[in-house]
Amino acid sequence: MSPHPVTSVDVARATGLSQATVSRALNGGVVSAAARERVLAASRDLGYRPNDVARGLVTRRTGTVGVVVSDILNPFYPEFLEALGAALGARGGRMLLQNAASGGAEGEATAIESLLRQRVDGIIVTAATDDSSAVRELVASGFPVVLAHRTLPIAVDTVESDNAGGAALMAELLHRRGHRTVGVLEGDPGTSTARQRGEGFAARARELGLTVQTTPAGFAASTARVAADAMLSRGERPTAIVGHNDTIALAALNAARELGLRVPRDVAVAGFDDIAAAGWAIVGLTTVRQPTARMAQRAVDLLAGRIEDPSLPPRREVLPVELIERTSTGGAA
Amino acid sequence: MSPHPVTSVDVARATGLSQATVSRALNGGVVSAAARERVLAASRDLGYRPNDVARGLVTRRTGTVGVVVSDILNPFYPEFLEALGAALGARGGRMLLQNAASGGAEGEATAIESLLRQRVDGIIVTAATDDSSAVRELVASGFPVVLAHRTLPIAVDTVESDNAGGAALMAELLHRRGHRTVGVLEGDPGTSTARQRGEGFAARARELGLTVQTTPAGFAASTARVAADAMLSRGERPTAIVGHNDTIALAALNAARELGLRVPRDVAVAGFDDIAAAGWAIVGLTTVRQPTARMAQRAVDLLAGRIEDPSLPPRREVLPVELIERTSTGGAA
Numbered sequence: 001m002s003p004h005p006v007t008s009v010d011v012a013r014a015t016g017l018s019q020a021t022v023s024r025a026l027n028g029g030v031v032s033a034a035a036r037e038r039v040l041a042a043s044r045d046l047g048y049r050p051n052d053v054a055r056g057l058v059t060r061r062t063g064t065v066g067v068v069v070s071d072i073l074n075p076f077y078p079e080f081l082e083a084l085g086a087a088l089g090a091r092g093g094r095m096l097l098q099n100a101a102s103g104g105a106e107g108e109a110t111a112i113e114s115l116l117r118q119r120v121d122g123i124i125v126t127a128a129t130d131d132s133s134a135v136r137e138l139v140a141s142g143f144p145v146v147l148a149h150r151t152l153p154i155a156v157d158t159v160e161s162d163n164a165g166g167a168a169l170m171a172e173l174l175h176r177r178g179h180r181t182v183g184v185l186e187g188d189p190g191t192s193t194a195r196q197r198g199e200g201f202a203a204r205a206r207e208l209g210l211t212v213q214t215t216p217a218g219f220a221a222s223t224a225r226v227a228a229d230a231m232l233s234r235g236e237r238p239t240a241i242v243g244h245n246d247t248i249a250l251a252a253l254n255a256a257r258e259l260g261l262r263v264p265r266d267v268a269v270a271g272f273d274d275i276a277a278a279g280w281a282i283v284g285l286t287t288v289r290q291p292t293a294r295m296a297q298r299a300v301d302l303l304a305g306r307i308e309d310p311s312l313p314p315r316r317e318v319l320p321v322e323l324i325e326r327t328s329t330g331g332a333a
Numbered sequence: 334m335s336p337h338p339v340t341s342v343d344v345a346r347a348t349g350l351s352q353a354t355v356s357r358a359l360n361g362g363v364v365s366a367a368a369r370e371r372v373l374a375a376s377r378d379l380g381y382r383p384n385d386v387a388r389g390l391v392t393r394r395t396g397t398v399g400v401v402v403s404d405i406l407n408p409f410y411p412e413f414l415e416a417l418g419a420a421l422g423a424r425g426g427r428m429l430l431q432n433a434a435s436g437g438a439e440g441e442a443t444a445i446e447s448l449l450r451q452r453v454d455g456i457i458v459t460a461a462t463d464d465s466s467a468v469r470e471l472v473a474s475g476f477p478v479v480l481a482h483r484t485l486p487i488a489v490d491t492v493e494s495d496n497a498g499g500a501a502l503m504a505e506l507l508h509r510r511g512h513r514t515v516g517v518l519e520g521d522p523g524t525s526t527a528r529q530r531g532e533g534f535a536a537r538a539r540e541l542g543l544t545v546q547t548t549p550a551g552f553a554a555s556t557a558r559v560a561a562d563a564m565l566s567r568g569e570r571p572t573a574i575v576g577h578n579d580t581i582a583l584a585a586l587n588a589a590r591e592l593g594l595r596v597p598r599d600v601a602v603a604g605f606d607d608i609a610a611a612g613w614a615i616v617g618l619t620t621v622r623q624p625t626a627r628m629a630q631r632a633v634d635l636l637a638g639r640i641e642d643p644s645l646p647p648r649r650e651v652l653p654v655e656l657i658e659r660t661s662t663g664g665a666a
Contacts, residue, residue: 018438018439018442018466018467019439020439020442020443020446020467021442021466021467021470023446032470032473032474035470062450064447064451072405072411072414072415073411073412073415073609075408075411077411078405078406078408078410078411079406081405081432082405082406082432082434085432085434086434089434094431094443094447095431095432096429096430096431096447096451097429097430097431097432098427098428098429098430099414099415099418099428099430101415101418101419101422105351106351106352106353109351109353109354110353110427113353113356114397114427114429117395118397118429118451133351133354134353134354137354137365137368140365141365221609250613250615253613253614253615254613254614254615255614257614257615258614276406276554277610280583280586280587281586281587281588281590281591282583282586282587282590282615282616283615
């Protein structure tokens with residue numbers, strides 16, 4: 001008599017195959033005919049019977065959550081996706097990604113449609129914009145949805161960073177460092193992040209008596225570079241530039257380097273997000289750190305709660321951020 | 334009588350809804366009840382009937398291709414995924430991503446299993462390793478698979494860069510720049526890319542009389558940084574360091590900065606891949622450019638061919654690379 005119930009681990013050990021292979025062989029997945037035969041023979045010999053109750057609990061739902069991203073070239077998103085995958089994995093779930101890429105609202109609609117066809121249990125949308133009609137329709141349909149990172153003014157579970165608060169901290173830092181005229185390179189209009197960061201900065205800057213010059217830059221490196229070049233080439237250049245994300249700020253650092261401007265002596269530069277590159281010694285970008293891992297965790301928790309109980313009232317969480325000063329505004333190396 | 338057959342575009346125009354919404358309404362997707370009613374009414378009024386023949390051609394297959402990645406924190410992969418998505422989109426297909434993350438071979442097996450359950454038409458694996466038993470089993474099963482970027486010594490459709498040739502070009506450049514002792518920070522053993530780059534560099538270095546010091550660094554920023562610190566802190570430091578990818582080389586640049594070493598005067602640094610950050614003015618990393626867009630295009634072409642005709646003999650394509658010299662080895666800014 002076996003000292004413990006026979007499990008798929010025992011079958012894996014007996015056959016010398018991986019547990020994943022054993023699982024696939026027993027669940028009709030793709031394995032070689034030889035492997036399937038070995039697994040079935042060993043299961044018979046060991047008296048292994050897959051636990052149908054446990055399996056039912058797992059397969060009642062697919063265990064798969066769809067995630068929609070729109071700009072995987074902005075390192076914030078891969079970092080956030082990695083955290084989402086880890087948070088889902090810790091619950092035994094999986095993540096299926098759809099990159100809406102440059103498809104805009106139509107690309108997003110196609111991405112959502114594709115995930116629905118794949119029978120995901122719920123969807124986390126990481127990059128909603130005011131144009132996200134497909135997201136609004138999805139929410140209206142009652143399908144489990146969480147908006148993470150970017151939000152919409154609709155009744156839906158949401159987790160976001162304190163973008164306005166972080167931007168206010170940045171205004172205070174720049175004022176403290178002696179800046180009186182600050183240029184702001186704005187992200188995509190129609191996104192909650194750009195709006196909150198813009199408004200949070202402007203409100204605190206007004207209180208502090210800072211002069212703010214704003215220019216639309218877009219969240220992408222290419223558009224941001226054009227805007228940064230223009231701002232840095234002006235006769236009356238601001239003494240500090242803030243980008244609405246780190247990608248914009250990095251474009252400003254590159255523009256400054258190519259124009260022969262020293263950072264922070266000739267111009268200070270700061271961003272938002274704290275992507276990995278911001279912390280590189282050769283970059284040293286002052287920024288506002290988003291609580292990426294925590295935001296991912298809460299997005300998964302909110303979605304799991306929504307799937308369990310569709311009748312819950314919509315919840316909205318705003319997570320605290322942290323100002324990280326580095327060399328680009330005169331902080332210590 | 335209408336001058337052209339009525340299409341879903343006409344229905345979209347008549348209802349003021351997007352074509353994606355019209356398509357969802359007609360195909361049982363998620364739309365609001367009001368939108369569905371408008372679409373059905375307009376379809377009736379216009380005499381629109383979805384083209385069942387065309388729809389059959391599309392839905393015989395799912396139109397969805399699964400892509401397995403393992404390290405989305407290395408910017409090479411998001412850049413490659415963006416290119417894969419574009420290449421698939423141009424054929425009217427969609428990409429479903431699975432990130433095996435740090436799950437190693439088991440994570441990869443789970444990712445593949447999940448994609449198979451989602452009924453993808455084929456799978457592109459971007460980060461196979463010698464341990465990829467699930468990939469070998471998948472190929473053995475006859476399911477359409479293409480290995481892109483990294484390969485395995487098995488009979489399977491493959492597209493990769495000329496990693497050995499690129500590494501040889503790098504050895505020649507460093508020799509030409511006067512270096513005689515070069516440190517190589519090696520990527521993950523058990524990957525074709527690390528092996529090919531290592532062997533290509535070593536072979537040409539031997540012919541040129543270069544002394545090569547190798548250290549395992551791993552492809553990740555954290556492990557690479559430890560290896561770079563160790564190599565740069567030696568009494569007899571090499572005059573140039575080559576990383577097996579740009580992430581490793583960037584770790585070396587950061588290590589050099591923190592150790593107070595000037596690049597390239599005290600130590601030259603070079604990488605492989607040509608990720609976006611390599612070309613930043615504040616980075617200026619000499620590297621070998623992978624033909625990312627072309628590799629993605631060929632991966633999609635190979636997979637489409639395989640899906641059409643499973644009896645094709647396996648094809649193996651090696652794409653040419655390009656040496657890009659920047660300031661980190663003394664090139665022009």
